[in-house]
Amino acid sequence: MYGTRLCKKIVFAAATLAVLMPVLAVADDDATDKTLASDTRFFVPQPDTGAVQQVENLFKTGEFKDAFLIVKMELEPQAVWLTGGTPEQVAAKAVGTIRQARRQEAVPVFVLYNIPGRDCGSYSAGGAQTTAAYEAWIDAIADAIGDHKVVVLVEPDALANLPSDCGYDPTVVDIPQATADRYTQINYAVTKLETGRRTMVYLDAGNSDWHAVGDMALRLVTAGLMNAQGFFTNVSNYRLNNYEAKFDTWISECIAFASNPADGGWRLGHYTWCASQYFSPNGPVDPNDISTWVYSDEWYAGAMGTAVPTTHFVVDTSRNGQGPFNIQGPFNAPSYANPPYDQPASTIAVLNSGSWCNPPARGLGVRATVNTGVPLLDAYLWVKIPGESDGECDAAGGVRAWDYSLYTQPGWPITAADQAAFDPLWGLVDPAAGAWFPQQALDLARRASPALHDDF
Secondary structure, eight states: OOOHHHHHHHHHHHHHHHSSSSOOOOOOOOOOOOOOOOTBBBBOOOOOHHHHHHHHHHHHOOOHHHHHHHHHTTTTTOOOEOOOOHHHHHHHHHHHHHHHHHHTTTTOOOEEEOTTGGGSTTOOOBSSHHHHHHHHHHHHHHHHHSSOOOOEEETTTTTTTGGGGGTTTTTTOHHHHHHHHHHHHHHHHHHHTTTTTTEEEEOOOOOOSOOOOHHHHEEEEEEETGGGSSSEEOOOOOOHHHHHHHHHHHHHHHHHTOGGGGGOOGGOOOGSSSSSSSTTTSSBBBTTGGGHHHHHHHHHHHHHOOOOOEEEEEETTTTTOOOTSSSTTTSGGGGGGTTTTTHHHHHHHHHHHHHSSSOOSOHHHHSSSEEHHHHHHHHEESSSEHHHEEEEEETTTTTTOOTTTTOOTTTTTOOOOHHHHHHOOOOOOOOOOTBBBBHHHHHHTOOOOOOSSSOO
């Protein structure tokens, strides 16, 4: 047993240090540069402690192929999430990350996730307590970054899930004021972070299965997009690259359409007139059938006039290798209506609506790269940390349902209270949001598209 553990530690350390140990440090120059060169390398963080433990456990049980898959996954560039702490603490983490990235000759990707009212108080609830506290936190990050080359993704879901979308009780929360504060906070972050000569700032635009193009374009512009590099989509989600690239391109086109005075003032500010994944005057559009999106393409081709889209974007591909869970397929939510599960339509409807939360049978997507082949698409990135849980996805949280009289397994819960906290799609109680989920991590690695290889 000792020899196996030692072997594991040597292999994992050697593979990891090959990427993480210092190489020639690159001195930042004084020039303003808000582009990503074609040879850009993104930063590889230290492996998650949960991943290290999982690899050790797999080595102990002789599952070497799976162990190496997790190692390979952890050696890919991934984002670094800044989720709270005091200004001094977050500045120290940012500085330490930048120092490590310089040793790798790599560009770090930061995700800022500390907005007041974060996640509508759901699984990832938290955030700064006040606008002033948030602004001080942003100041600390901006000062720590300075003129180093970094990519910053500002607050996933903060614009796609405004306080006005959260379903708050208006007798408890001043919803109009909270929404106005959200825009103030994001605008401040953009203004402060963009003072860095080499800081590339992107704002939240949800994903192609959420808000319509025009709605999202309006939110972005209101939040200060015109002063930022661009926007990001698909964070912690599973939409395929072709859907996200098309959706994002339309957002960029919509922004150009509604902000171009050369074609007359009639269209200025009318972002909601834009065709989308839900509607086009040219023909019926289905958000889950990209072949129908040609009708929205036709609308943009005829409506743009002299407007030229210039807003850039990036896409999270960390878990979209097999696409979303709520579309028909052999390992997707609708398949649970079939034997041996035989779940009723009401259950399938809940599984579909909760398809964002720890769905099984997904897969890692395209590894981080700036070579996207899509105009305005700056990079595919691993933003969500593969292997980290979305939360305790269960019936109590409204994202699971199950008729245990139709299908169960030995060891599954039998009381209503225990069933409410159980995830039947995985056959266990999911880890809390942000905790390592070993079963999901291995499933993502096994189903990666393009595939990971279990050798070095």
